[in-house]
Amino acid sequence: MPTIVHFDLPADDVERARTFYGELFDWKFEKCPGPMEYYLIETAALDGTGGVGGGMGERGEPGQQIVNYFGVSSLEECLGKIDTPGGKVILPKTAVPHLGYLAVCEDTEGNRFGIWEEDPAAA
Template structure:
């Protein structure tokens, strides 16, 4: 069953946001690409088991909010389902090279969310 696999947090001040979330929840941040203003977030559940991963990056616009990404077997298949059910795509299927594909969508209540397909052959 599809579930949340990743979340993105936009921030105006990355250092302030990292400090806030690491002190509040104990989250760990890693910068995988030095030239990119983006940090990966490691989380754990209350028993210490690995939780959903996240990301922290520069806010692109004032309207940008936290976005949850739901893992799906096929972004193409789910984009069609979303449209059929009255939702819409805000950002078309996009490759994250070597990792997978994502798309940003809007549900019928005007809530944004993302869908994510793991695929190491994404280009």
């Protein structure tokens, strides 16, 4: 059953947002390699075990909000079902090299969500 495997948190001021969430929730941030200012977020559950991980980078479009990504075994199969119940695909299948594939969709209520298929062979 798909569950949230990652969240993406956009920020107008990444340093300000890192400070806010670091102090508020004690989240840990690690900068991704490369020129893009993007940080992986480490969270913990209330019992101290590892929580759902996320990422933070600069806001890509005005009004962009937090997007939760649901892990699926087949991105293409899931995308094939989006239109049937009234959803729509906003960002089609996109490779994240060496990690997997993602897509961003919108539900019947206008909420955006992502779907993620892990695949180390993604290019």
